[in-house]
Amino acid sequence: MKRHLAAAAAAAVCCLTVLTAPGAQAADNPYERGPAPTNSSIEAVRGPYAVSDTSVSSLAVTGFGGGTIYYPTSTADGTFGAVVISPGFTAYESSIAWLGPRLASQGFVVFTIDTLTTVDQPDSRGRQLLAALDYLTQRSSVRGRVDGTRLGVMGHSMGGGGALEAAKTRPSLQAAIPLTGWNTDKSWPEIKTPTLVVGADGDTVAPVASHSEPFYESLPRTLDKAYLELNNASHFTPNTSDTTIAKYSISWLKRFIDNDTRYEQFLCPLPRPSLSIEEYRGTCPHTS
Template sequence: MSKSRSRIVKGLLAATVATAGLCTALVPGAQAADNPYERGPAPSNSSIEASRGSYAVSQTSVSSLGVSGFGGGTIYYPTSTSDGTFGAVAISPGFTAYQSSIAWLGPRLASQGFVVFTIDTNTTVDQPDSRGRQLLAALDYLTKTSSVRTRIDTSRLGVMGHSMGGGGTLEAAKSRTSLKAAIPLTGWNLDTTWPEVRTPTLIFGADGDTIAPVATHSEPFYQSLPSTLDKAYVELRGATHFTPNSSNTTIAKYSISWLKRFIDNDSRYEQFLCPLPAASLTIAESRGNCPHTS
């Protein structure tokens, strides 16, 4: 083969390799995920219903003596730092209750890739507005002072709470519109209208709740949220006001999906939220606006 022809062949081969490389770079999945906040493997029904996710979890206690604005608590967090930072969630217990009443959510959510802070309130009789302020104080401590602050993405925070803690969750979301997710669990609040909330909100009610009946609490909460807001309502079947105080697969499944979808902006979890969950042995009804826009 002549030298000139050899140069032409080599040039064509180089161009072909370069083009193939460019095509590979443009193919979805051939490079890192577009969403930098994606954490953990692709989800399935079994993975979000499991008692633990893919992350090993560590925990640390926070004394009430070393904080201000709330009553201390327990931080649960993924042990590994190889995936970078995580979103964070503060969770409040209800009237007369302690963090032990919502402790099951700590490792369950953390093992899915979140830093979770189950808190005690200043007193067990604090009202929802106070609990809302305490949730925000807990998030501030978590992101600015805590021993795990470097593991947290301060722009991706959420709140949860049971009963008056659920009412406090709405108060916190109303006060701090930068929050990415809010989840009241059989929430109680004398204020039933929340048009100011700008945080994607998932409300759990219980069909057998006689303390915060859905007709006077969870349903009006949901209905009063802006129609343009990403929002959902799940009414638990055969449940009471205190159902969120023990391990519950339905609560965990949809809470994980909501937090992943809106704190992590992980669209892989949209499939569990839209279409809306169908009525079943554990769900009396569900409402929401699909598909989600955030």
């Protein structure tokens, strides 16, 4: 009888071990989208999803200037996380449009927007990013494709400063990526959103020493955060298709919007300097 009880107990422990193994939980991640990533797949101009798009007129919205929504055509995988992207000072949606299909083809709904005016400051752009997220999740024609709990923001220049403002205002955001960001506020200890700060070594408009670096250093030490300084790049590098920006943006969004730990390999251990990376800092391993 004792032998039977011991065997039963051992079997229970065995089963419990199987059920609680880390791999079992990772395999059941409900937000995981697309095949297992490789360097080639995240550096590719297009990912595994076919993409459709729809224009949003400025006359149909309030709080921002309209834009274009890019989304995976198929609904077979259910809903997707979403990201809204703002252009910079004096710029239009067209300046960041390349990111729309590139990110959407990896399994996101992406909204590249125009701002109310081209001279809107970062605090205004932050509010506009949030207004666009609210429109996307509540009123847009693709709202049924979006998981409203898995959202992020990006932006270039003043739009990057706006991404920081949006993350500060709405801590429930899952990811923020300022691209060669500009803001008169250099300190962001309030941010609770995992943030990838992207700077450029040759930026003379928002030099990294007075913008991206203090942005990064001021973020809480306990936050999942990273600083990517592009090599041989300028303030306007994010305005044209760039493999390094795409690769690490995709990895960051996948890791923190989708909780997809398959992309951790591209972020930790920290990428080393290369022909395209001047410097990379970060907190590893990531905890969120």
